Amino acid sequence: LPPSAVGDCFADILFPRIPDDPRATLFSDYIVSTYIDEFSEFPPAIWASDNIKGRTTNACESFHFHFSKYFNCPHPNIFVFIEAADEEMKKSTLKIRESEKPQLWQDQRG
Known part of the structure; x- marks a missing residue:
């Protein structure tokens, strides 16, 4: 998944599946602010890639x-x-x- 598509993917695919629970909402907010937002601590540009030779970025x-x-x-x-x-x-x-x-x-x- 290219870094530019991570936010849309989260919003379109994962966000609708988040349970209606304050803990899940809190965790979702943490994921967005830490990994999804462009200016987060670990933005998608660091970890997401659609052009890698290996099968994992880990x-x-x-x-x-x-x-x-x-x-x-x-x-x-x-x-x-x-x-x-x-x-x-x-x-x-x-x-x-x-x-x-x-x-x-x-x-x-x-």
Whole structure:
């Protein structure tokens, strides 16, 4: 959902479904003032995107999705888990080191 459509989506789809309860109204007001309004603490421009390569904008969900591919059961053996965690640590370390290297750009046109 593009950031510009979040407010309309909330108003058209979610707002009509809010129960007639003061607590629900209070929570809805909090959501709007914190996440929906353009000048809120976390406006849609920060978290909403219709043009992302991943399937989620949540880094934790993304990590869990990729990490769970190491396992073929919900409760793996501890040694399998440690091996997967070690592999992820190596990948992360490599990415960090690559990002810290100075970028040496050379003109290849001659």
